[in-house]
Amino acid sequence: MFATLLNQIPWSVVIFACLTLGLAPFFPxxxxxxxxRMLATGTLSRPIDIFDLLMHAAPFLVAALKLAAxxxxxx
Numbered sequence: 878m879f880a881t882l883l884n885q886i887p888w889s890v891v892i893f894a895c896l897t898l899g900l901a902p903f904f905p906x907x908x909x910x911x912x913x914r915m916l917a918t919g920t921l922s923r924p925i926d927i928f929d930l931l932m933h934a935a936p937f938l939v940a941a942l943k944l945a946a947x948x949x950x951x952x
Contacts, residue, residue: 880946883939891943894936901933909933 900907912930915921921930 879942880950883943883946886939886943888943891936891940895940899933899936907933909937 899909902908908929912921912926912933915926916930921927
């Protein structure tokens with residue numbers, strides 16, 4: 878069921894979401910990069926920062942799941 882839902886989303890939409898929502902704002906650096914760096918250094922503690930990381934990572938998670946569903950088809 879979940880794989881069927883992922884297959885209904887075109888790759889162009891997933892890539893567009895990754896490039897826009899996932900990487901916004903572009904300057905001075907992508908937000909997800911800042912949040913991942915905060916996570917690595919242990920300073921990602923405020924709830925708004927955790928929520929922000931989840932929102933910016935969501936398109937990349939969808940892309941990874943869609944790729945996995947494409948490479949390993951479920952019958």
